[in-house]
Amino acid sequence: MHNHLLPGVDDGIQDIDEALVCLRQLADWGIQHVVTTPHVSQDFHPNTSDQLREAGKLVQALIHTNELPLTFTVAAEYLTDELFDARLQQDDLLSFGTERFVLIETGWAALPRQLPNWLFQMQVKGYRPILAHPERYQYFRGHIDHLFYLRQQGCSMQLNLMSLVGRYGSEARRMAHTLIREGLVDFVSSDLHRARDLTHLEKVLQSADYHAACQLPLTVPTFV
Template sequence: MFFFKKKEIPLHEFFPKGFVDMHSHLLPGIDDGAKDLETSIALIQKMASYGIKNIITTPHVLGDVYPNTPEIIERALKEVRAALQERNMTDITIDAAAEYMLDEQFSAILEKDKLLTLKDNYVLVEMSYFNAPINLYELLFEIQLKGNRPVLAHPERYNFYHHNFKEYYKLKTAGCLFQLNLLSLTEHYGKHVQKTADKLLKEHMYDFVGTDAHHQNHLHLLQKIGTTKNLKNLESLLLNNTKFLKS
């Protein structure tokens, strides 16, 4: 019996030209991502070395933990853009939206039409890792009633759905789009997450992908996804990011 090693692909060849990473935490000091401006720039430089030069970064908006407003996010974005300009990193495009926790505060933000969208009307949302909100489907309906499209961040990481897979179909039927964390294709978040990500991929339930990069370790581990198998499975999703999210 012969065993063949999976062919590895460097990431600058893995990501298509114009690829847009639509989930990361790169703005300095406003959530659990980059802690300062130098860290922000270093993370962006690393992503650029992988061929990721179009970024929509998505700081958390999470109750009193990360009470980020459009004004706070825009101010941090301007700081990063200015630093990139000073360093002559003019081939990088960075915009900002937000990753909204589906909680009571989100309902208030939605009511005031204060959402920061990825592009056009796509809104990145997340849930607690412990359980889904009781009014989840009401929130998804309200998002769409406002003319937006909910994109659920890393559905594969919600352990409470792992043994109740039909809930994923229910979410899709309710109009929820799915975003895969690329590191979920590795064992970084655990084998159960990896297994669920594989199953969701096989069922063609994902719409977009994202790095969800918070720090250098995430970007170092990202190199593990560069295989021919992953490229084959992700090709259409990588192109979705490019087609639907590019400015």
């Protein structure tokens, strides 16, 4: 889970051929189920649920035509902004698994004051929130207690695997190690945006850090 494999809907994969390259590699690595999570944000990617489901049908057809041993789910990565608040009030969030997991991200400047309230509202509506790549937010560095608090409020944590090989800089890499050491990782994900990311992921899969992360009690969604 957590990748951007729907062509042309956000800053991820832009064409169907590149999507096929990525899906083939994921299948070769033994991945059996892919949950794609395109961006949804008010200012940059105001995708609707219906638009993303339609785009997902193209990828489903691609998987079927090429006989890839993959199943595929369309979810989303929601920026916690006014559009997210509106979609939440409308009970219109794309989730995955029978548990109804929903991936959220915050802005880079500051942690939203409304986040604890949003987490509460999500759970009241039956969603299970996951915070995307907390190792990348500068405002959590040196304040890991904030992550423990959010986790106590019912928010799971998702680590970008490419952080472990410095894809997002040395500070994110150090924070990723801290999250693993403190057991603050519930999901590990690729955050795959383009085919060239596959090289970084290959390095991750061969690293001791990856195996350390996999020793944690990670959450496994249930798919019917």
